[in-house]
Amino acid sequence: MVDPGVQTGERVSTLYRKFGTAIYSRCRRLLKDDALAEDATQEVFVRVLRHIESAPDDATALAWIYRISTNYCLNQIRDRSRQAEPTAPEELPEGDGTTPEPDMLDRDTAMRLIKRAPEKLQEVAVLYYMDGLEQEQIANTLGISRRTVINRLQEFLERSRKFVEREGVA
Amino acid sequence: MNSSTATAHPRGAHLSSETIDLLLLSALSAPEANEAKHHIDSCESCRTRWRELNDDKARFEQFVFARTLPKVEARVAASRGSFFDRFKLKLLIPTLAVAGAAAAVVLTTGPGTQTEDDSYVGMKGFASPSFEVFAMRGAGAAFAVKDDTVLHPSDRIRFVVSPAGAKYLMVASTDGAGVFSVYHPFGAAQSHPVEGKAKVELPGAVELDDTLGAEKIVAVFSDAPITAAQVEAALKLDAKNPKLPGVSFVFREFRKATP
Known part of the structure; x- marks a missing residue:
């Protein structure tokens, strides 16, 4: 008879090996710190495991991974920014002062604009601008309506435009 | 998200993270994988991301996995x-x-309001399926939704079901304006597989819109896939006691009002 504990351990190991890369890569990209990404990978995997186990396919499992890892990393970033001095505008890369089109921006700049956005807009902005998901996919991932996704993206864009106009940087 | 996403992002000519991750997991269909690989071959930006992802995979498998697996297993064992x-x-x-x-x-x-079709055979030998709705407001704690609960626009609701042997599930809603929507799988045209007899918390939360009034939510359990159109038609015919062969409906109702 197989020890159920062993069976569970093997399953966890298999799932961690399979989905760990997606979580780790995403956390590295958002946190930009290898050690923090390693810690975040463990934490996100534990949180997402039961969803992965019941997911009917890999795409659904990834949707959970995106959602939970985005939330976790944004919280980490917020916690860090509370402890650190805010980034001075001159530390941002210089632009021509025109309206930002985030699909034209590099990911670092997009992430800086996202960090400055209100919490409710950050998750949608990460999935759209960092991950390139479509509005419908974001709606499904977050369990909100497509209209809400569109509204939040518009609000994010508007705020980013105002920020760039005010600060003269992109 | 579905797996047929080996398409470029609508704003640009790049693959989404989902497509690239699914390609790495070998979870795309052959045509989708070919399309994605062809795109990567011809797009420097996506090729860079693909290379980064493969570098991360190597780093994870060589160092991170072995270092962190014991901690992960211990955490999972403690939380099971x-x-x-x-x-x-x-x-x-x-x-x-x-x-x-x-x-x-x-x-x-x-029990909520529950109707069970006598012809439903998938649950024979099991207890009746159950359906619970929980809500969260802002950063507050979750609370159970009863038939007299008043919710607000922007509250988020989640669902917990006991399939009791049913094979497929859809959660649908008819809001105060009489508009029918599918909440789980969100926006889907057909019910999705659900497994087990025990309680399952469904993935995702639904953020309520600003349509006010009584909203009725129904969990539709069945042994075979059922379409949203069938459910909507059955509810239109008899909102209180809908009937479809081999289908069990479990209702919850709440009122939506402005704070």
């Missing part, structure tokens, strides 16, 4: 079986303080 207890506890503590233990039990296990 405790999530739902903690979830219930969070709900029960404030309720007990107000209404006493008996009321709390009704809150979490009450």
Whole structure:
């Protein structure tokens, strides 16, 4: 008879090996710190495991991974920014002062604009601008309506435009 | 998200993270994988991301996995079986303080409005399927939704079901304006597989829009896939006691009002 504990351990190991890369890569990209990404990978995997186990396919499992890892990393970033001095505008890369089109921006700049956005807009902005998901996919991932996704993206864009106009940087 | 996403992002000519991750997992169909690989071959930006992802895979498998697996296993072992207890506890503590233990039990296990078709054979030998709705407002704690609960626009609701042997599930809603929507799988045209007899918390939360009035939510359990159109038609015909062969409907209702 197989020890159920062993069976569970093997399953966890298999799932961690399979989905760990997606979580780790995403956390590295958002946190930009290898050690923090390693810690975040463990934490996100534990949180997402039961969803992965019941997911009917890999795409659904990834949707959970995106959602939970985005939330976790944004919280980490917020916690860090509370402890650190805010980034001075001159530390941002210089632009021509025109309206930002985030699909034209590099990911670092997009992430800086996202960090400055209100919490409710950050998750949608990460999935759209960092991950390139479509509005419908974001709606499904977050369990909100497509209209809400569109509204939040518009609000994010508007705020980013105002920020760039005010600060003269992109 | 579905797996047929080996397409470029609508704003640009790049693959989405999902497509690239699914390609790495070998989870795309052959045509989708070919399309994605062809795109990567011809797009420097996506090729860079693909290379980065493969570098991360190598780093994860060589160093991170071995270093972190013991901690992960220990965390999982410690948390197994405790999530739902903690979830219930969070709900029960404030309720007990107000209404006493008996009321709390009704809150979490009450039958709601349930109809069962006699021809439904998939659940023979199992208890009836159940359906519970929980809501969260802002950053507050989750609370159970009863038939007289008043919710607000922007509240988020989640669902917990006991399939009791049913194979497929859809959660649908008819809002105060009479508009029919599918909440789980969100926006889907057909019910999705669900497994097990025990309680399952469904993935995702639904954020309520600003349509006010009574909203009726129904969990539709069946042994075979059923379409949203069939469910909508059955509800239109008889909103209180809809009938479809081999299907069990479990209702919850709440009122939506502005704060």
